[in-house]
Amino acid sequence: MLSERAKKIKPSPTLAIDSRAKAMKAAGVDVISFGVGEPDFDTPDYIKEAAARAMRDGFTKYTAVGGIDALKDVVIDKFRADNGLDYRREEIIVSSGAKHSLYNIAQAIYGPGDEVIIPSPYWVSYPDQVILNDAVPVFVKTFAADSFMVRPEALRQAITPKTKALILNSPSNPTGLAYDRKALEGIAELALRHKFYIISDEIYEKLVYDGTEHISIASLGKEVRDLTIVVNGLSKSHAMTGWRIGYTAGPAAIIKAMTNIQSQSTSNPNSIAQKAAVAALSGPQDFIVTMRAEFDRRRRYLVDALNEIEGISCLMPTGAFYAFPNASKLYGRKAGDRIIASSEDLALYLLEDAKVALVHGSAFGDDEYIRLSYATSLEDIKRGVERIKGAVAALGR
Numbered sequence: 218m219l220s221e222r223a224k225k226i227k228p229s230p231t232l233a234i235d236s237r238a239k240a241m242k243a244a245g246v247d248v249i250s251f252g253v254g255e256p257d258f259d260t261p262d263y264i265k266e267a268a269a270r271a272m273r274d275g276f277t278k279y280t281a282v283g284g285i286d287a288l289k290d291v292v293i294d295k296f297r298a299d300n301g302l303d304y305r306r307e308e309i310i311v312s313s314g315a316k317h318s319l320y321n322i323a324q325a326i327y328g329p330g331d332e333v334i335i336p337s338p339y340w341v342s343y344p345d346q347v348i349l350n351d352a353v354p355v356f357v358k359t360f361a362a363d364s365f366m367v368r369p370e371a372l373r374q375a376i377t378p379k380t381k382a383l384i385l386n387s388p389s390n391p392t393g394l395a396y397d398r399k400a401l402e403g404i405a406e407l408a409l410r411h412k413f414y415i416i417s418d419e420i421y422e423k424l425v426y427d428g429t430e431h432i433s434i435a436s437l438g439k440e441v442r443d444l445t446i447v448v449n450g451l452s453k454s455h456a457m458t459g460w461r462i463g464y465t466a467g468p469a470a471i472i473k474a475m476t477n478i479q480s481q482s483t484s485n486p487n488s489i490a491q492k493a494a495v496a497a498l499s500g501p502q503d504f505i506v507t508m509r510a511e512f513d514r515r516r517r518y519l520v521d522a523l524n525e526i527e528g529i530s531c532l533m534p535t536g537a538f539y540a541f542p543n544a545s546k547l548y549g550r551k552a553g554d555r556i557i558a559s560s561e562d563l564a565l566y567l568l569e570d571a572k573v574a575l576v577h578g579s580a581f582g583d584d585e586y587i588r589l590s591y592a593t594s595l596e597d598i599k600r601g602v603e604r605i606k607g608a609v610a611a612l613g614r
């Protein structure tokens with residue numbers, strides 16, 4: 218018999234769509250996928266080379282649970298250089314991907330009945346990680362009109378004596394929008410007044426466009442730094458999703474608890490990947506510039522093309538690699554004798570009819586939207602948008 222915990226949890230819906238699209242592809246169907254949540258670039262060679270060297274050198278044993286000092290030190294350098302933040306080794310832990318970092322945090326700080334505020338739309342794993350740790354997700358809706366930044370009044374109303382933390386994700390998956398300084402200051406002020414943690418997922422820090430400045434909320438002042446737990450990783454910045462390296466900076470007591478939890482669950486992150494991560498963070502960063510320029514080109518093409526489609530409207534994202542258009546004007550239209558009534562109906566229709574994979578907004582807590590990843594070639598983006606346009610035009614009223 219399964220535990221109550223296991224029964225409460227569902228598989229990641231973004232991975233579900235992806236596997237469905239992959240199955241169609243495997244069956245020979247020409248599916249164009251806007252579903253993926255990972256860069257389509259290969260990990261740079263100098264990083265792979267560092268991993269190969271680590272293997273040759275026999276760096277293939279257990280390491281310190283929270284990561285080797287050499288990696289913690291380049292993480293510390295990164296925070297200083299990129300975010301103006303000073304951390305000590307005791308305030309850093311390396312885990313098996315940023316998702317694992319977030320899970321360790323959940324294990325370390327949530328208790329039964331604790332409330333965790335999650336602005337919606339949100340990244341799919343946040344609510345489930347809260348629920349898995351006996352806490353309660355409290356959703357605060359955000360709106361395109363505010364560039365999907367949480368409204369201070371709405372946040373204030375969600376705060377109770379049970380509020381333990383707020384999960385912030387800027388730049389955001391799925392919206393592609395980043396918080397500005399003023400909005401972050403508003404959040405910091407509330408966190409300080411009501412004494413809750415800010416869990417700041419900054420995995421898309423390096424992917425910002427149009428001169429957007431990434432600001433870590435922890436950098437706004439000493440007091441807010443002490444209430445903030447920053448999560449970052451190599452998956453998106455260095456095209457290293459498969460290597461599974463993420464890291465956390467935060468109060469030493471929380472980092473210590475996370476390390477204990479990690480020591481009893483996964484032990485150290487992969488030793489070879491840690492060496493690769495040292496190379497990634499300390500080596501040349503021009504790969505990121507090239508990748509970002511390519512994402513930028515695709516972003517502008519995709520969003521402009523989506524806005525040409527009748528019934529679809531999309532904000533120009535300033536970060537990450539997602540477009541998040543509102544498609545709700547299409548709801549109520551007919552595909553044959555089926556009525557498209559939701560984002561999931563639309564995503565399914567587009568997959569089956571247009572052979573285009575994307576993710577329904579309800580997976581992220583907002584049914585008015587759909588998410589398209591542009592971590593795929595410009596050529597495929599062009600073909601995919603044409604297909605969507607055709608399929609939308611074919612819908613009956």
Ligand SMILES: *Cc1c(COP(=O)(O)O)cnc(C)c1O
Nearest residue numbers: 314315316340390420450452463
């Ligand atoms: C991809 C992603 C992560 C997880 O990254 P890993 O390091 O591969 O675990 C975390 N947060 C958001 C918002 C993401 O999109």
